Amino acid sequence: MYYGRLFLPTNVEDLRAITTVAQGGLTAEPTLPERDHFYEAGYIHRFPFGLVSKFAGYYKPGNPGIDDNTVPGSAIVTSVNIAKVKVTGIETVQEIRPPGPFSAYLNVSINHAYGHGPITGGFFPADEPQGFFDLDHDQRLSALGSATYSFKRSYFGLTGIYGSGLTNGVSPADCNCSYGTGLFDFNKGIKVKPSFILNGSTGISFPFGRALVRPELYVDNILNKKYLLKGAFFSGASVGRPRMFQFRLNIAQ
Helix, strand or coil: CEEEEEEECCCCCCHHHHHHHCCCCCCCCCCCCEEEEEEEEEEEEECCCCEEEEEEEEEEEECCEEEEEECCCCCCEEEEEEEEEEEEEEEEEEEECCCCCEEEEEEEEEEEEEEEEEEECCCCCCECCCCEEECCCCCCEEEEEEEEEEECCEEEEEEEEEECCCECCCCCCCCCCCCCCCCCCCCHHHECCCEEEEEEEEEECEEECCEEEEEEEEEECCCCCCCEEECCCCCCCEECCCCEEEEEEEEEC
């Protein structure tokens, strides 16, 4: 069991630039730091065959909360206040390292981050959305799994990342769809489509003279899937990265 008090100060970066592009002649309310209560309960068990299991649940009410908003006509991001914010979640982590060349890791979480207006601060006029709404970074189901096979001086690894979808930019009041604040309310009418991305890596180590050489190759988005991370809501829309290759060479004496 754990209880904590969280204090999140506002972001003051680019303050001068923000004031030059903010809406002229507008007197906005100041952006206040976020103050949260944080409750968490968890359980960890180590099995004799190399498996470590963790289960946890958490709840974080904030009054006020903080999220990021993009100043219109610019790429500047500034913090805004949301009058009430609640984050609830459960997660599990399973890590297995049995004797031998194979190891794996799995993290699955279900959480819901939602708020209730008014929305103030950040050099913007106060906004009062109708009812509750999911926050910009809210994603109901997230899962990450990885597996690694090691053989002598080499290894090969795969990582899969699944997301049920962030906001598509549509307000619950305008989507003509059902909306709930429960942990298992997926609110699909205001979310982008789910995505699954597969990444891979491989490498080998070998001696070269008095040095140890380790070349490695990383491939992100192996299937080159085109997907939308999130729509424009508080901050701008985000598109997933295409297939990318990265080569690293490490030489240690």
